[in-house]
Amino acid sequence: MNEGMLRGKTALITGSVQGIGLAIAKTLAAQGARIGVHGLANAEQADAAVAEIKAAGAPEARFFDADMRDPDAIDQMMSEMESWGGADILVNNAGIQKTGSMADLSRETWDMILAVNLSGAFHTMRRALPKMAERGYGRVVNIASVHGLVASKDKSPYVASKFGLVGMSRVAALEYASVGSRETGGVTVNCICPGWTETAIIEPQIVARGEQLGVGCTEAIADLLSEKQPSLRTSKPEEIGQAILWLANPIAHNITGISLPIDGGWTAQ
Template identity: 50%
Template sequence: MVDLTGRTALVTGGMQGVGRGVARAFARAGARIALNDLPGRDASAVLAELAELGAGGVQYFGADLEQPAQIDAMLAQVAAWGAVDILVNNAGIGQTGPLADLPRAVWDRVLAINLSAPFALMQGLLPGMSARGYGRVINVASIHGLVGNPGKAAYATAKHGLVGLSRVAAMEYAEAGSRMSGGVTVNAICPGWVDTPLVQSMVAARQDALGTTREEAIANLLGTKQPTRRGIDPEEIGAMALWLTDPLSHNVTGAALPLDGGWTAH
């Protein structure tokens, strides 16, 4: 069982979905959790949940990751709370539509939050991880970081970029630390269809369009891509992320790890 007692993890987009699933896994392992989401949100219930699960400490850091100045301010605030050992770049947005009709403002915003923000956070935190000999960057990419999909030009571009950024950073920090200290690794998790509010809305739309049950709508939606026809629970991603924090995983770096129900086995 992975023990994160004494480790501090910064999880972006941590109020719901994948981010919350990862934060829960880390809390059970005893980590201190620096939880990020948009400013002004009431995080009290989530922080209480993480504390009850066993987190060594919890704190909310509101920042709009589209704004570089807010990222810099958050980094300073988190540093005052504790040195970050684990960074989970989970916050992300997406908007579908044909390439020809994609507004430039949407393109810029998707890339800012999904790719530029992870870059800024990695740039700010990786040197400290390297100096301490242990660090983990876990970038939540997507299956669309490995394969394309019509109507997802900005999202797929950002997620492909995040996979590439993970590989470059992994190579640059590969020699940091040691087997004993745990080293510094950078990896990307690439989930398929995850049971999040976004996917739930897609299921509801498919159910209405087909006039079927929710279960039939899920199977119809997933069956076109994900052979298991089972959605992915955020807790599954949390379990994979937790394993990546183990010092024993020090040689797993620069990987783009599919968690996709067989999507990329096609």
């Protein structure tokens, strides 16, 4: 892959002050992209993320604090992005999860998870994609989940949001498939579907499994993996970043509408 291949490009990564989002931001920064950093963070956390991303190679990095539950706040963020030059690459990574049975989960939980995981991505995409089309190059990568491809118990709003994200991404891929050219790189829309990945979002499940079995963190993780992920290995956030970097390459102009599992064989079963 060409060094510095994203020089002159700007990427907006939602939920990028920690975890997978921060790893993605640093990966794209290392290839010369300017980075729009986003997340719910205090000033100290935001400054630390921006500094880390600049240290990774970003010529510029700027923090945005839009609440992904609020369409007006997202519109404001996207307007600010356009004033900053616009997003050539949009990664919708912001996401939340709460587990529980359908009988136990509240309607407020349902509304919140769908708002962040699905509607928030719609509101960024509807603003970013027309501008990408004007330039003849654009990349939208939505971080879905294996739960955008298969279901699990006690995750109804999360699974619904991720299945919806996969479906919406396919629609957008079709709508923009003919934009641009091989030379410009085209406009593509894809999903990454991670399995068990080393992030904070899985910690409550690890704790719950440990309490259920009366074991420590390592044993709880091993039990979770044995249930779903045949590789018996978690993925690191940096590995998700590398997949997105590959999709951002202009050579990937004809790869659109896919949902790429990074799941150790989970969805192959």
